[in-house]
Amino acid sequence: MKYFRFFKMFLAWNYEKEEEWLREMSKKGFEFVDTKLLVIYRFRSVEPKDVIYKLDYNPWWTKDGDSYLSFIEECGWTYSYSQLGWNYFKCDADKCLSEELYSSPEDKAKILGRLRKLTTVFTSIEAILLALTIILRILDNEKFSIGFLIMWALIILEFTVINVKLYSAYKKKKKGL
Template sequence: MRKMRLFTIADFKEEEEWLEEMHRSGWKLIGMTPPCFFYFARCRPEEVVYQLDFRNRRDGYGSAYLQMFRDCGWEYVDSCMSFHYFRKPAALMEEEEEIFSDNVSRADLLGRIWKWRMMPVFFVFFGCLLPQIWQGVLGNVSRDMIFYLSCGILFLYLWIIFHVGMKFFRMKRLLRQDLH
């Protein structure tokens, strides 16, 4: 079965919860296709914990990375756009076991996501999109389809930056509160 569901990079916790709910309903994740297609296979409904890790190729991942998770009982499912999907039956979980077991590693995860996903958005926004719109506003260029398309993309980027930025800000604040 294929399902379409859009999650932003800041929605990885919601994505994990949705995958767990799908598994409880008898559908286990078998793969993804960017940006928002999830593939499921019929399975026995059970409580399974899904966890995502963000690891860019430059951060290093490979057989040793995957073996580390297997050694801890996690099953590797698939990777999509540097997010790696793991699952483990809830019955095998030891207390509050998570891939990121402390706030330092959680903050490191947020930092990696911000660096590899949001910094390129800022580059495109400030380096390409704003100058294009500024030229259309100040110049004698007629307001053609390109101008209006650029304005539409501008508002999309602003929404992404605001939505993701607010979620990251809340997550970082919660991590700081837990440290004190």
């Protein structure tokens, strides 16, 4: 069996584009196998067919174990792969009961809501670590380097921007846009 690797990057709030791309790859004869760091995708060569892929961000600490997978499998979806909280499900287009994993806009928005909670935690941890570092340096009468402050500010800014983008996408999904 022949395997192929593709480098492709998708932003978390645009996970539907990743679903569409995986479906297009299936139509071209590439069956999704796994992904490394969510940017290097491995496929195996198969006969082309229409397979619908759906992603769900539902990390282990939010899942209800076997009942989570049982519920999705009862809806006709097959578990394909999981990494960093992202779960990949697939279904042959001609056998699917529905082309959607979740039917309501609220349920679809929950995917981004769970991801947003995680980025909020990371942003908060980064801000606390920065504050503690600054306080310790002040107490020890140590000087600050500009590079040090810029690095921390950029990290916090990055998580904040990601969080704002996720919140915006969450609101749009919730409204069904």
